[in-house]
Amino acid sequence: MTARKQPPPVHKRLTSGRLCYTTTHGAQLCGNSLELLAQLPANSVDLFVTSPPFPLLRKKAYGNEDQEDYVEWLGQFAKLAHDALKPTGSLVIDIGGAYQKQRPVRSLHQYRALIAFVDRFEYELAEEFYWYNSSKLPSPTEWVNKRKIRAKDAVNTVWWLSKTDEPKADVTKVRVPYSESMRKLLENPTRYYTPKDRPSEHKIGKGFGTDNGGALPSNLLVMPNSHSNDAYHRMFKKLGMTGHPARFPVSLPKFFIEMLTDPGDLVVDFFAGSNTTGRAAEDLGRKWLSFELDIKYSALSAIRFMNGMTQPEAEEAITRIEKGTPLKISATDQSGGLW
Known part of the structure; x- marks a missing residue:
């Protein structure tokens, strides 16, 4: 009997974007996520985990959308992600809050986005989560630090959306330590x-x-985002550079990847940034794809997968990726730990 030919990895079937690097389980591509999402095969993705740019009032270096246009802009990605999801798949999206311009009144963008996902793009809200970042600095400065009329904004909404009523899920995989x-x-x-x-x-x-x-865990996820001296950040200090300014802790995607997927499943992040999701998926034995528009951030994210790299080696690797030469990172190069 002739052995059945295995299909090529998903990233080799995408004609858009530039391949930056591959690892044992995944691939990082630089390109327009709308184009890349549109090329994903239907019913091929087990889990999307992502954190889009928030509609902040002050423009950030990594790009963010105006509040008025935010829902329409984000909806384009949600629609394409829905088409690519398996019936048992999920979309987990972390969306932080914001204030309206020059007013101590909150924007409703994350709630309007949620309603649009359900009413227009046929998602189901499996459950709402709240990520409490205990290390988050007081903001916004005007209302919290100066006038002291608002409390510190320390919680992000995280929507767990699904394609059907019963997506793959096992909460026993993410048990937490017992109380005293x-x-x-x-x-x-x-x-x-x-x-x-x-x-x-x-x-x-x-x-x-x-x-x-x-x-069993609750839907309040207490995860400080304060790892400033791990291997990932130490390398940036050696290089005299700064990575992507908006990173969630690796424990956040790790929680959902463990709960909603099995080893070998495909996890995709279409706003990859520093590729925290890819690192978590790699360590958990899941196949992964990450899409990032900015070639600088795409190249720098390779540092998450290098173990014992010297400064000259890191600089050479980043330069090669930026100039268009994909990097192949072997299993022996990887740290085996969560950076």
Whole structure:
């Protein structure tokens, strides 16, 4: 019997964009994400995890959209992502908040985007999450620091959207450590706990005294974004450069990749920035694709996948990518840890 020929990797089927580098499991491409998304095969992606530029009042170096046009702009990507998703797939999108221009009144852009995703692009809202960044600096300065009439903005909305009512998901994969009181209960359930009905009429039985290896997580994700001295940042200091200014912590995509995919599934980030999603997917054994419009950020993101690289080697690798020579990063080059 003739062996069935395996299809080429997804990135080799994309005719748009420039290949920047490949790793054991994935590929980074520089190009227009709308063009790249349109070329993804239908029903091919298990999970999109991304964080689009926010509609801030002050223009950022990495580009951001005006608030009035934000929903229409973002909807283009949402529609194409929906076409590429498997029926069991999900779109997880991190959207931060913003204030209206010269007013201490919040914009509703992230909520309008959510409603558009559901009403116009046929997504289902599987669940809303809130990412609490305890290390976030007080902002906006005018309303928080100067006039002190608003609290610090420290929570981002993270929408978990799906193509069907029952996307692939297993929350037991992302259990969190038990609280101190729960650990005491597990040590001696009969001493600390008596099964009973609560005032809410929810019944709590003996099963609550079973050690499941951790508690089920809530939809409030407490993840500081303050890793300023890890290997990734140390290399930038050596180079005298700065990476992408808007990075979420690797623990954020890692949480959703673990919960919503299995090893070998395909994860895609179409606003890759520093390619945090690709790094998390690589370490978890998922296939991945990352799209980034800016060639500088695309090249710099390769540093996430290099282990023990010297400064001259890093400079040479970045230059090669920027000049159009793709880099192949072998498994031995990779750190094996979350940078």
